Amino acid sequence: MGSEDIAPTSVMDAWTHAALTQTRTDRRITYCLLHHRLVDEQRNIIRQPSSTPLFDHTNYHDLQYILSLLDQLEADSDLVSTYTAGTTLEGRDIRVVQVSSGGGGTRPVVWIDCGIHAREWISPATCQWILDQLTSGYGADPDLSALLDTYDFHILPVVNADGYSFTWTQDRLWRKNRHPYNESEECVGVDPNRNFDYHFGGLGSSDRHCLPIYRGEYGFSEEESQAIRDGVMGVSDRLKAYFALHSYAQMWMSPWGYTFEKPPHYEEQLRVAEIGAAALKAVHGTNYTVGNLAATIYPSAGMSADWVYGELGVIYSYVLELRDHGTYGFLLPPEYIVPVGEETWEGIQAAITAIPLP
Numbered sequence: 001m002g003s004e005d006i007a008p009t010s011v012m013d014a015w016t017h018a019a020l021t022q023t024r025t026d027r028r029i030t031y032c033l034l035h036h037r038l039v040d041e042q043r044n045i046i047r048q049p050s051s052t053p054l055f056d057h058t059n060y061h062d063l064q065y066i067l068s069l070l071d072q073l074e075a076d077s078d079l080v081s082t083y084t085a086g087t088t089l090e091g092r093d094i095r096v097v098q099v100s101s102g103g104g105g106t107r108p109v110v111w112i113d114c115g116i117h118a119r120e121w122i123s124p125a126t127c128q129w130i131l132d133q134l135t136s137g138y139g140a141d142p143d144l145s146a147l148l149d150t151y152d153f154h155i156l157p158v159v160n161a162d163g164y165s166f167t168w169t170q171d172r173l174w175r176k177n178r179h180p181y182n183e184s185e186e187c188v189g190v191d192p193n194r195n196f197d198y199h200f201g202g203l204g205s206s207d208r209h210c211l212p213i214y215r216g217e218y219g220f221s222e223e224e225s226q227a228i229r230d231g232v233m234g235v236s237d238r239l240k241a242y243f244a245l246h247s248y249a250q251m252w253m254s255p256w257g258y259t260f261e262k263p264p265h266y267e268e269q270l271r272v273a274e275i276g277a278a279a280l281k282a283v284h285g286t287n288y289t290v291g292n293l294a295a296t297i298y299p300s301a302g303m304s305a306d307w308v309y310g311e312l313g314v315i316y317s318y319v320l321e322l323r324d325h326g327t328y329g330f331l332l333p334p335e336y337i338v339p340v341g342e343e344t345w346e347g348i349q350a351a352i353t354a355i356p357l358p
């Protein structure tokens with residue numbers, strides 16, 4: 001489905017993609033059958049952490065696996081150190097991986113976060129792919145070595161750790177965190193990507209607890225948005241580029257999310273985004289739509305990239321919606337992990353390379 005099909009004026013988010021385009025009964029049935037088959041297939045995958053090679057891109061992995069992978073990566077690689085940017089309501093660590101080849105904390109920083117929405121499994125898988133490339137390519141790949149001798153990378157593979165765990169055990173299509181806002185209410189969860197304190201409460205977010213875009217009681221009320229805030233603030237004086245990876249729609253988007261108006265740096269943001277999307281397409285022919293977020297997908301006040309740009313002044317602040325257009329949607333089969341990782345990382349590297357440095 002094209003971007004125009006999923007950008008209704010009234011809302012909302014990728015959760016509506018299926019509903020909006022599956023209005024006819026026959027299509028709903030097809031979707032449901034496909035959904036159940038995919039869930040069954042993906043639950044039946046045997047999950048075994050492997051030590052060599054460290055990364056396994058043939059399957060999706062649960063949070064426990066990913067966290068133990070980070071431990072092992074930190075132990076094995078001189079480039080890697082990790083830190084905990086926050087702890088979820090249910091007590092899970094929100095871990096960030098720093099990849100640095102030196103410089104003593106003086107180099108400009110690229111921040112990439114994945115999995116703020118629980119069901120978008122290709123996002124954490126792509127962060128794992130990027131971590132693999134960064135740590136295995138240094139010293140072997142000249143372009144990557146040059147990149148890593150210029151920038152430090154801070155990568156947060158699973159922002160919404162509670163929600164992500166919930167998608168593995170209870171509900172594969174869960175989106176929000178697991179915050180039980182009201183004891184007497186059935187509805188659980190805040191959308192952490194409507195909870196950033198920059199134009200909090202505006203277009204494309206809701207104060208209704210039961211909606212998938214419930215924004216929370218106030219800006220930064222949630223552990224997940226706090227963790228990104230605190231992690232990013234820790235490198236704010238060096239932060240050069242910010243990428244939030246989501247799925248699905250195949251879009252490369254810049255601020256604003258809260259308004260249709262274009263920001264002061266729109267042309268420059270677009271220039272770099274177009275370089276990124278072209279490099280991405282060159283790998284497997286995947287077409288991305290490029291533009292400002294509100295107009296390209298839908299308004300979403302309180303989202304991370306707006307806060308990073310609006311509050312911290314980081315010009316190169318982007319949201320990527322990874323594959324696909326809805327054929328599989330959130331249930332993108334694991335054989336797509338490698339091609340999506342390849343093209344996304346190629347695009348991000350090209351974008352970073354296009355950013356002027358002093």
Ligand SMILES: [Zn+2]
Nearest residue numbers: 117120246247
């Ligand atoms: Zn998302």
